[in-house]
Amino acid sequence: MANKKTLFNLLFLLLFSILVAAITFAATLWYSQQNAPSASMNAWLASLFQSEPEATRQPAFHSLDKVVVSVKGKRQTHFVMLELAVQTHYPERIKQIDSYMPLVRNALLKMFSKKKYEELQNQQTIEQLQQEVKQTLTDAFANTTIARDIDDVLFTKYVIQ
Known part of the structure; x- marks a missing residue:
């Protein structure tokens, strides 16, 4: 019985940590957009979501x-x-x-x-x-x-x- 309770507590802590990290990230993005981010912040955000350019078919x-x-x-x-x-x-x-x-x-x-x-x-x-x-x-x-x-x-x- 103690093992199930410990496992449940660990799972709860893991999910809670993921939720807190996601909320923190979302709040940081929202705050940076609301407060006119600097050029370096814009570059950082762009690089975070920018993918590598695709290769062209023809050389x-x-x-x-x-x-x-x-x-x-x-x-x-x-x-x-x-x-x-x-x-x-x-x-x-x-x-x-x-x-x-x-x-x-x-x-x-x-x-x-x-x-x-x-x-x-x-x-x-x-x-x-x-x-x-x-x-x-x-x-x-x-x-x-x-x-x-x-x-x-x-x-x-x-x-x-």
């Missing part, structure tokens, strides 16, 4: 700024000009990549500093180079949310001079 492409890097040759220094586009299914989230262009340039500069002009001239390396650029950018964005949104990196222009 979207976001062009990055042109990048020019130098590479060493046997007799002189040469230049590589790249225009890249990022393929994504989250075009709204990928827009913030533009503010990370210094990070993109730095990562590509480091990658190309290890390359030689003669190996870049070989047309068979374009696919391999494209994969290497994608991996370099994915690694550069590893500590950001952008990495998850990059499906592919495409060369839209590739010039070696």
Whole structure:
């Protein structure tokens, strides 16, 4: 008999706690709406109820700024000009990549500093180079949310001079 009474009391306390928490949350929302909430409170409330944007069916492409890097040759220094586009299914989230262009340039500069002009001239390396650029950018964005949104990196222009 004591076990049933204890179980009933625990169940009652659990339900009572849930009810108090729900009333407190509702009262907080009501109070914040009645007293002209600040911008930070509005942002917090919006983020609380906002869901992640949905992926688009068709991939979207976001062009990055042109990048020019130098590479060493046997007799002189040469230049590589790249225009890249990022393929994504989250075009709204990928827009913030533009503010990370210094990070993109730095990562590509480091990658190309290890390359030689003669190996870049070989047309068979374009696919391999494209994969290497994608991996370099994915690694550069590893500590950001952008990495998850990059499906592919495409060369839209590739010039070696």
